[in-house]
Amino acid sequence: MPSDTAQIHQRPGTSETPTFWGRMTRWTPYRALVDVIYGSPRRQFLILAIFPLIWVLTQHLGPMMQMARVSLTSAYPVAPDTETFFTLEHYMKFFGDSIFWQPFFRTLAFAFVFTFCTLIITYPVAYFLARHVSRRNQMLMLLLLLIPFWVGEIVRTYAIMILLGNTGAVNLVLKTLGLIDRPIPFMYTSFSMGVGTVYLTALYMLLPLYSALEKLPKSYNEAGADLGAGAWTRFRRITLPLTLEGIGSGCTLVFLISTGFYATPVLLGGPSTTVFAETIAGFFHVAGDQWPTGAAFATIMFLAALALTAMFQRIIKAMRKGDAR
Amino acid sequence: MTRGNRIFMACIYWAFVLYVFVPLILMILMGFKDSKFIGFPIRSWTLDWYTGVFNDGAVVSAFGYSIAIAVLSTLVSILVGTWIAVLLEGRKFVGRAVIFGLAVMPALVPGIISAIAFRIYARGLGIEPGMGAIIWAHAVHNVPFVVLVVMARLSTLPKSQLEAARDLGADPMVVFLRITLPYLIPAIVGASIFCLLLSFDDFVRSFFLGGYDPTLPVLIFAKLRSGMSPEINAIATVALVVTAAIGIWAERFTRRMNKDSQS
Amino acid sequence: MTNLKLNRRRFIGTTVAAGGLLASPAYLRRSMAQGSGEVNIWTYNDFVPQAFKEQFESETGIKVNVRLVDDQGKQFNLLAAEQPNPTVDIMTVAGHRFLQFIESDLLAPMDTGRLNNWDKINPTFSESDWATINGEKWGAPILSGMEVLSYNTDYVTAEEAQTWDTLFSEKYKGQTAYIIQDMLSIVMLMKGYDGNFIEYADDHERAAEIMAEIQEFMIEKKPLVRKYYDGGAEFQQMMVNQDILLGHSWNGPAAALINDGFPLAMSIPQEGSYGFVYTFNIAKNAPNADNAYTFLDALLSSPEIGASMTKASGFISTYKGADKFLNELERKSTSFPEEQLANLQFFRAEENELKYGLMDPAVEAIKAA
Numbered sequence: 001m002p003s004d005t006a007q008i009h010q011r012p013g014t015s016e017t018p019t020f021w022g023r024m025t026r027w028t029p030y031r032a033l034v035d036v037i038y039g040s041p042r043r044q045f046l047i048l049a050i051f052p053l054i055w056v057l058t059q060h061l062g063p064m065m066q067m068a069r070v071s072l073t074s075a076y077p078v079a080p081d082t083e084t085f086f087t088l089e090h091y092m093k094f095f096g097d098s099i100f101w102q103p104f105f106r107t108l109a110f111a112f113v114f115t116f117c118t119l120i121i122t123y124p125v126a127y128f129l130a131r132h133v134s135r136r137n138q139m140l141m142l143l144l145l146l147i148p149f150w151v152g153e154i155v156r157t158y159a160i161m162i163l164l165g166n167t168g169a170v171n172l173v174l175k176t177l178g179l180i181d182r183p184i185p186f187m188y189t190s191f192s193m194g195v196g197t198v199y200l201t202a203l204y205m206l207l208p209l210y211s212a213l214e215k216l217p218k219s220y221n222e223a224g225a226d227l228g229a230g231a232w233t234r235f236r237r238i239t240l241p242l243t244l245e246g247i248g249s250g251c252t253l254v255f256l257i258s259t260g261f262y263a264t265p266v267l268l269g270g271p272s273t274t275v276f277a278e279t280i281a282g283f284f285h286v287a288g289d290q291w292p293t294g295a296a297f298a299t300i301m302f303l304a305a306l307a308l309t310a311m312f313q314r315i316i317k318a319m320r321k322g323d324a325r
Numbered sequence: 326m327t328r329g330n331r332i333f334m335a336c337i338y339w340a341f342v343l344y345v346f347v348p349l350i351l352m353i354l355m356g357f358k359d360s361k362f363i364g365f366p367i368r369s370w371t372l373d374w375y376t377g378v379f380n381d382g383a384v385v386s387a388f389g390y391s392i393a394i395a396v397l398s399t400l401v402s403i404l405v406g407t408w409i410a411v412l413l414e415g416r417k418f419v420g421r422a423v424i425f426g427l428a429v430m431p432a433l434v435p436g437i438i439s440a441i442a443f444r445i446y447a448r449g450l451g452i453e454p455g456m457g458a459i460i461w462a463h464a465v466h467n468v469p470f471v472v473l474v475v476m477a478r479l480s481t482l483p484k485s486q487l488e489a490a491r492d493l494g495a496d497p498m499v500v501f502l503r504i505t506l507p508y509l510i511p512a513i514v515g516a517s518i519f520c521l522l523l524s525f526d527d528f529v530r531s532f533f534l535g536g537y538d539p540t541l542p543v544l545i546f547a548k549l550r551s552g553m554s555p556e557i558n559a560i561a562t563v564a565l566v567v568t569a570a571i572g573i574w575a576e577r578f579t580r581r582m583n584k585d586s587q588s
Numbered sequence: 589m590t591n592l593k594l595n596r597r598r599f600i601g602t603t604v605a606a607g608g609l610l611a612s613p614a615y616l617r618r619s620m621a622q623g624s625g626e627v628n629i630w631t632y633n634d635f636v637p638q639a640f641k642e643q644f645e646s647e648t649g650i651k652v653n654v655r656l657v658d659d660q661g662k663q664f665n666l667l668a669a670e671q672p673n674p675t676v677d678i679m680t681v682a683g684h685r686f687l688q689f690i691e692s693d694l695l696a697p698m699d700t701g702r703l704n705n706w707d708k709i710n711p712t713f714s715e716s717d718w719a720t721i722n723g724e725k726w727g728a729p730i731l732s733g734m735e736v737l738s739y740n741t742d743y744v745t746a747e748e749a750q751t752w753d754t755l756f757s758e759k760y761k762g763q764t765a766y767i768i769q770d771m772l773s774i775v776m777l778m779k780g781y782d783g784n785f786i787e788y789a790d791d792h793e794r795a796a797e798i799m800a801e802i803q804e805f806m807i808e809k810k811p812l813v814r815k816y817y818d819g820g821a822e823f824q825q826m827m828v829n830q831d832i833l834l835g836h837s838w839n840g841p842a843a844a845l846i847n848d849g850f851p852l853a854m855s856i857p858q859e860g861s862y863g864f865v866y867t868f869n870i871a872k873n874a875p876n877a878d879n880a881y882t883f884l885d886a887l888l889s890s891p892e893i894g895a896s897m898t899k900a901s902g903f904i905s906t907y908k909g910a911d912k913f914l915n916e917l918e919r920k921s922t923s924f925p926e927e928q929l930a931n932l933q934f935f936r937a938e939e940n941e942l943k944y945g946l947m948d949p950a951v952e953a954i955k956a957a
Contacts, residue, residue, distance in 0.1 A: 021499065021503065024499075025495075025496065025499060033498075034496050034497075034498050037497075037498070038496065038497050038498070044497070045416075045418070048408075048411070048412050049412055049418075051408060052405070052408055052409040052412050052424065052428070053424065055405055055409070055468075056409070056424060056427040056428055056430075057427070059461075059465045059468075060427050060428065060430050060431055060465065060468070061427055061430070062446055063439065063442035063443050063445075063446040063465075064430060064434065064442060066442050066445050066446050066449070067434075067438060067441075067442040070445075097949075099949070099952050099953045099956045100952065100956075102956040103955070103956060121341065122341070124334055124337040124338070125337060125338050125341045127334065128334040128335060128337065128338040129338070132331055132334055132335070141338075143572075143573075144342065145341070145342065145345060146518065147349070147565070147569055148345050148346060148348070148349040149522055150522065150525070150564070150565050150568050150569065151349065151352065151561050151564075151565055152525075152526050152528075152541070152542050152545060152561060153526055153528075154528070154542070154545060154546065154549065155352060155545065155557060155558065155561040156348060156349075156352070158352075158363065158553050158557075158825065159348035159349065159351050159352040159355075160348050161825055161829060162348075162351045162352075162355065162363060162364055162365070162829070163347060163348050163351055165364065165825075165826075165828075165829025165830070165831050166829055166830040166831050167364065167365045167366070167828075167829050167830045168364075168365065168829060169347065169351055169365070172365055183830070185762060185814075185831070187814075187826075187829070187831050188814055188815045188831065199344075199345070199348070202341075202345070203522070204519070207474075207515050207518070207519070208474065208477060208515075211477075211478070211511060211512070211515060212477075215481065231330060245477055245480065245481070246477065248477075249473050249474065249476075249477040252473060253470065253473060256429075256432045256469075257432070260432075260434070260436060262436060262529075263528075266818060267822060270814070270815060271810055271813050271814075271815060271816050271955070272810075274955040274956065277436075278955075279952065279955075280438065282948070282951070282952070284441065284661060284665055290948075291441070291665075294438070295438065298434065298438040302430075302434055306426065306430075309429070310426075360848055360849075361844065361847075361848040362824055362825070362828045362845065362848060362850070363825075363828070364825065364828035364829050365829075441665060441669065444666075444669040445669055448669065448670075454670075454675070532662065532666075533665075533666065533669070536655075536675070537628065537653040537654070537655045537675075539655070539656060543656070544656065546656075546658050547632070547633045547656030547657065547658050548633050548656075549658065549819070549821045550632050550633050550658045550819065550820065550821065551632075551633050551634050551820075551821075551844065551900065551901065551902075552820070552821050552824050552841065552844050552845075553821045553824065553825055
């Protein structure tokens with residue numbers, strides 16, 4: 001980086017062949033543009049903010065407002081010759097009937113547990129990659145892990161059925177080794193669901209963790225060791241706090257993704273693992289004509305996930321501040 | 326770090342590799358099974374499913390279609406997501422939390438809901454279902470992932486570098502292009518991988534916003550209705566090999582370009 | 589696209605170009621075909637035989653665009669979202685779902701006078717009581733399905749498969765599976781009630797009482813079931829993996845397993861069961877309605893076409909004489925003994941509002957229990 005910074009601004013006269021950057025910074029229209037954009041901090045901020053603002057309002061909020069509107073109307077799609085009116089009944093349906101609470105809280109609980117499992121499983125993997133593998137091989141070994149994620153969710157999920165089924169690979173191996181007489185029913189339990197979910201989410205945890213660990217200077221740990229700290233203490237006092245940011249973004253990603261999972265729990269779960277996405281989809285698929293209820297439930301799920309994520313971000317922030325002191 | 330510790334970590338890594346690859350190997354293996362259904366026992370083997378993939382024009386064009394959608398939607402997501410991240414990170418202003426909430430929102434909406442919301446919204450805007458609509462929906466859905474990843478990286482950008490550049494007389498635009506952006510490259514590459522994967526794998530948005538050309542997941546879903554046949558495994562395996570080849574080629578290509586620009 | 593300007597990194601540009609090239613044949617064909625007319629169809633994989641499609645296109649010059657779907661609800665949602673100017677001409681609806689589409693004003697009545705080959709359909713299907721609603725015909729029946737008890741013949745006897753009770757017996761604990769919505773109707777039959785709810789049209793209280801009883805029964809039997817499944821592919825996989833030994837299924841997915849040599853058999857148990865029919869329907873405001881009629885008439889022209897649909901899907905053809913074009917195994921997997929067929933009745937749509945109004949909450953309650 002130091003060489004970069006030195007070349008940033010070619011002072012006139014010091015260089016016979018001006019670089020691209022040098023030429024650009026002297027180009028009049030460019031200068032004019034810079035003056036317009038950076039004229040005042042206020043204008044700079046406005047120009048920076050206007051595009052994201054328009055984008056999030058029209059592209060992110062727009063479709064959701066549409067959904068919210070549907071959740072508050074009496075019927076949708078509207079049949080001919082009928083009047084629709086504003087109503088809260090679809091929301092009341094959720095709060096009024098405890099049968100919907102169970103899949104709702106189950107989904108949040110599953111998402112928590114699976115996020116935690118993914119973290120526990122991938123942290124050592126990311127740590128090994130970032131700290132124990134030579135730079136040259138790191139990229140290669142990371143790419144190796146990414147390959148399976150190019151296979152679609154459904155195909156991978158069916159592969160897990162072939163792995164865990166009664167005549168699946170695991171049972172086949174155990175039987176050949178003489179460890180079991182009759183197959184172990186792994187499938188259609190929260191175990192098979194967990195195996196499938198972690199398989200899908202591992203990547204989204206691995207990458208942020210890896211990038212956090214990779215930029216952690218080795219010297220910090222060595223200094224810790226010189227001061228006589230044990231391996232665990234060094235991890236707890238140095239590595240963990242400095243990778244909190246990576247843990248935070250990895251967990252946020254995985255949590256968000258796993259609350260929305262539909263196909264994996266439906267295909268790998270059992271009779272008692274119904275998740276809320278399944279309940280919501282039911283209003284669109286099976287019944288087909290209960291869009292407003294589905295939309296209302298989706299809104300509830302969405303607000304809950306949003307609140308939890310915001311809470312989580314706040315905790316991580318507080319922890320980082322605590323460490324900084 | 327002790328030796329034992331290191332060996333232990335290596336074991337965990339390879340156990341993880343095993344976990345990730347065994348289902349993949351099973352999937353590839355099943356593509357050679359001479360039966361209409363996947364599963365053990367495999368009594369006889371065949372190459373017919375694989376030769377079938379290359380002769381099936383629908384599969385080949387669905388594959389190309391999915392790749393094109395993934396690449397184009399990723400470009401949009403990266404541009405927009407990075408822009409939003411730069412706006413949000415390290416700035417305090419009124420409504421920042423609201424913009425952040427809105428920015429990550431598309432990731433929170435269950436697939437089926439967002440697909441239907443997009444479909445209705447697209448009609449309102451007069452966007453015809455088809456390639457453009459799918460790219461739009463994928464791009465919007467993937468922006469949050471870019472925002473989160475880029476913001477995380479941006480928060481660790483050493484302020485000293487920015488100050489040094491400014492002291493040398495660089496204007497803010499140059500500082501952004503020559504310090505901030507290069508520093509963000511790893512995050513942008515990582516986010517691109519996320520986006521490409523999410524788009525390539527997406528079924529429900531592609532289904533609702535697509536026209537009469539199926540993307541690969543839509544085609545696979547439709548085929549699944551007549552049973553999980555080794556044909557689907559063969560399609561997935563071929564798709565995997567081709568995308569991996571393109572990925573490796575792209576990686577080599579960028580590496581060579583970087584070398585060229587450095588020399 | 590809009591981003592080509594940005595695209596300074598050459599390799600991405602090349603990738604896009606390569607992707608576009610790979611993807612192009614379909615668009616080229618589309619744009620070439622626009623002059624000579626086209627017909628847009630939403631249907632399941634293999635419902636329109638490839639050989640027939642090619643022959644039809646070369647003979648009429650009408651381009652057939654098939655959009656593959658995988659679920660009735662999604663078709664409904666998609667069509668509702670496209671309303672009032674759909675892109676589709678022909679869609680595939682299960683007979684007992686008609687009413688929902690008709691009430692939402694998504695289908696056009698079928699003018700059977702424009703179909704010369706209408707009488708090539710077995711009247712059991714074309715003239716059935718569910719086929720006429722509001723005095724109009726709404727679709728051309730093409731394939732027929734039914735709810736059956738499927739069992740692995742290596743473990744379960746034909747005797748045991750004579751009754752739905754086996755599905756709820758301790759003997760097969762953890763080795764059964766069913767589609768919960770469909771099973772509710774069947775359990776009503778088991779208990780001697782009307783699963784179509786027509787008997788309770790005037791007595792909603794009685795209907796609710798019965799549904800409560802059925803719900804209690806299903807919850808009581810929940811510890812015995814391995815999986816509530818949704819799709820035929822899941823059922824087939826559970827059978828192949830021996831995760832289950834018997835279960836409720838549709839005849840199509842089970843027939844496909846039988847045709848592949850899997851030791852499976854089907855029965856219509858003595859308590860009875862329900863059948864349904866897939867029909868091709870013309871969408872309201874279909875952009876190419878004339879071509880749609882031409883297509884349907886051609887599709888109905890020969891029992892051989894019906895047979896090839898059966899071969900691909902495992903469902904039973906509605907065409908007169910289609911079974912002559914099936915081989916022995918295929919005929920076996922798509923036929924039932926007379927005495928079993930006598931137990932079969934069709935799903936009816938008249939009281940769907942009452943039925944699903946009670947059933948949907950019951951399904952949620954059973955899943956949540």
